[in-house]
Amino acid sequence: MKNLTYVHDGSGWRIPTSYEIFDGATWKGIKKKEIFDGTQWVEVFTEDPIQPIEKPGRVPTPRLSQVNQDGQVYIKAEWDAPPTGGKPAKYTIRWGHAKGSWTDGGESNVRTKLILVDKPLWDHAEGPKYQLRVRAWNSSGQADSESPDAWITLVKPVDKIPAPADVQVWREGGAWNEVHVFWTPVPEQDEYTIRVWYDGQVVNTIDANGLPANDAGYRQKFVAPVSTPQWGQVYEYAVSVKGADTWSGRVEHKWAG
Structure with a gap:
């Protein structure tokens, strides 16, 4: 069977050709099209029919982790x-508390999703437990089933300890070879670490544990920046709760000196 379609190439009309063949089960179109690219005729081959895309299969069990960010x-x-599958x-994504209803977790075009937990239920002794499921989709529809349940038990974040x-x-x-380092202590903290830099590099780290405050309320410790400091060298000092x-x-x- 021949399909006649006229195409004008700028100077006259031409008839590109197409053919159909029988592969033993169905008719298959093997199309030979001629198109004009502005300077010459070019042959383009395509094959019909386009096979439908298979629906996706089931997503394996997701991996869950806790992220603490900006409170x-x-x-x-x-x-x-x-x-x-396809x-x-x-x-x-669907997720929810272990004893509550499911919540729509939205969509993702990539294989990851970050979900905000609004007002976690911290009254549980071991922390609140949540579950999550994922389902895959494509142009042929959704997977027949969601992923197996994934579970996570949240841990209440510890308030950030301020710097001395x-x-x-x-x-x-x-x-x-020592200098005298003083700092205002952080309430309820007795163990500290002093770090020393020279020329942008850490050259010494010293623990300062259980030191009593002086009369002015400062903690203090004698520190050698390096074993043999040299005259004129500039060292930098900082303190953190251990x-x-x-x-x-x-x-x-x-x-x-």
């Missing part, structure tokens, strides 16, 4: 593509 608590969901175009304030460095007392990693501003001190 808010989020559940981060990540998952793998379905091992069977390629997904998007995913839909008013750090001072003086060359008075102590051994020949393990908190919230450092005071750096204070410079030039070694003068």
